[in-house]
Amino acid sequence: MSAYWIAHVTVTDPDAYAGYQALAPAAFVAHGARFLARGGKAEVLEGPALDRHVVIEFPTLADARACYDSAEYRAARARRAGAATVHVVIVEGLPD
Numbered sequence: 001m002s003a004y005w006i007a008h009v010t011v012t013d014p015d016a017y018a019g020y021q022a023l024a025p026a027a028f029v030a031h032g033a034r035f036l037a038r039g040g041k042a043e044v045l046e047g048p049a050l051d052r053h054v055v056i057e058f059p060t061l062a063d064a065r066a067c068y069d070s071a072e073y074r075a076a077r078a079r080r081a082g083a084a085t086v087h088v089v090i091v092e093g094l095p096d
Helices: 014-030 061-069 071-080
Strands: 003-011 034-038 052-058 084-092
Touching: 003 061, 014 061, 014 071, 052 061, 061 071, 061 084
Parallel strands: none
Antiparallel strands: 003 052, 003 084, 034 052
16 A cells, blocks of 8 residues: 655755755655655645645555655755754555
């Protein structure tokens, strides 16, 4: 069963955030991730306006969690520290 990262990101330091962007793709590739939405046009219908929205599909909930916990993604998160406000949720998909 698929699982999804749903992330809301407000970048506060684009130069520092670029370090995250350079490292994070290796973690996503290693865990079978597929981007479904990444920073495109968005319309807020309820709740606070947030800058950037990302939806990433993983083959399984275990893959989604393993990606977040991986050494590659920990290194990317360290590069992002202080450069953005980030909210990430992992959501299990519906049965196939």
